[in-house]
Amino acid sequence: MVPTLPPLVLYTSIVALVIYCLLNLRTLLFNRHSSHNPLPPGPKPWPIIGNLPHLGTIPHHSLAAMAQTYGPLMHLRLGFVHVVVACSADVAAQFLKTHDSKFSNRPPNSGAKHVAYNYQDLVFAPYGPRWRMLRKICAVHLFSAKALDDFRHVRQEEVGVLVRGLAGAGEKAAPLGQFLNVCATNALGRVMLGKRVFSYGTSAGAGDPKADEFKDMVVELMTLAGVFNFGDFIPALEPLDLQGVAKKMKKLHARFDSFLNQILEEHQISGSHGGDAGNSNNVDLLSTLLSLKDVVDSEGGKLNDTEIKALLLNLFTAGTDTTSSTVEWAIAEVLRNPKVLAQARKELDSVIGPDQDGLEVENLNMDEAYGLTLQRAVPLMVHPSPRLAQQVYDA
Numbered sequence: 001m002v003p004t005l006p007p008l009v010l011y012t013s014i015v016a017l018v019i020y021c022l023l024n025l026r027t028l029l030f031n032r033h034s035s036h037n038p039l040p041p042g043p044k045p046w047p048i049i050g051n052l053p054h055l056g057t058i059p060h061h062s063l064a065a066m067a068q069t070y071g072p073l074m075h076l077r078l079g080f081v082h083v084v085v086a087c088s089a090d091v092a093a094q095f096l097k098t099h100d101s102k103f104s105n106r107p108p109n110s111g112a113k114h115v116a117y118n119y120q121d122l123v124f125a126p127y128g129p130r131w132r133m134l135r136k137i138c139a140v141h142l143f144s145a146k147a148l149d150d151f152r153h154v155r156q157e158e159v160g161v162l163v164r165g166l167a168g169a170g171e172k173a174a175p176l177g178q179f180l181n182v183c184a185t186n187a188l189g190r191v192m193l194g195k196r197v198f199s200y201g202t203s204a205g206a207g208d209p210k211a212d213e214f215k216d217m218v219v220e221l222m223t224l225a226g227v228f229n230f231g232d233f234i235p236a237l238e239p240l241d242l243q244g245v246a247k248k249m250k251k252l253h254a255r256f257d258s259f260l261n262q263i264l265e266e267h268q269i270s271g272s273h274g275g276d277a278g279n280s281n282n283v284d285l286l287s288t289l290l291s292l293k294d295v296v297d298s299e300g301g302k303l304n305d306t307e308i309k310a311l312l313l314n315l316f317t318a319g320t321d322t323t324s325s326t327v328e329w330a331i332a333e334v335l336r337n338p339k340v341l342a343q344a345r346k347e348l349d350s351v352i353g354p355d356q357d358g359l360e361v362e363n364l365n366m367d368e369a370y371g372l373t374l375q376r377a378v379p380l381m382v383h384p385s386p387r388l389a390q391q392v393y394d395a
Contacts, residue, residue: 050077079233121310
């Protein structure tokens, strides 16, 4: 009896063969028309998948090894996406500094499409007047020296609430990660929205359920952002969503959109202008964004609710879990090293004095105590996001 293939395997093989032929044809046409623009050296790509196998399980190690063979400027084809990799500081400076404006766009990806409101946020929006406007708003109202100084008391008060919550746990184990996440989110929320987003709960371990849900949403977003999605590198596979990544992103986007819509509605009803921050002159970011909806930009466009929600999404996801996770990791590392822990206690005792169990949190010099950790801080290694050239340049 002649064995037969299951229908699903047979149909999948036929579809794969058709896709292979179509994608190979596209590659041949591309190579024919682009032969007069020589690309940097690089390893020979495989059919369809390109140089993806060359990246291995630790891509940055693989790229460093390939740079020893092909030099500091390499060409890779990841699926059907052509990538030029800068593997030295001097070459990277040409992209990120000298010709920064020509490589300011981000390559298309499923996360920006399905989660970040179809490229209408600050991170993935195309370089232009709208992006510059969003960047200017953040630079002036969030990250300028004046803004940081104006909202210094917000950070001090939220750290004070955090310390009281931890002290209230007594000898019991405290959910440090939860407390740190609520602290970071509320500090950012008071600057952006003029109010706290979550409560700490009545006791250690009994926090705001909405805070846990929000943290889960942010963690899920970070996880999905790190998933290798075949559709981003092989466009013909994108509509098939073989891994179900796009489906998960759409569901997560709906949850974030509901959360942000509620924030907008509550803010418009209450007419908040940063009053809870203790200084009515400090206008929160969302009030500023809403006031700009009636301002026409240089291209005749206006800021809309979708762009406002996309910007809030960027700031909440980038500024909450990253901060709390980093602090939680640092404290865990300190606890694992008794010598470092002893040194940290000695430095804190030099600022607030030893045996200050009964000292009120409001009397602590948080800035000076926190500054002790910054004196030895080593600049974190920031991995630049991929850049997309605005046009094709002749070699």
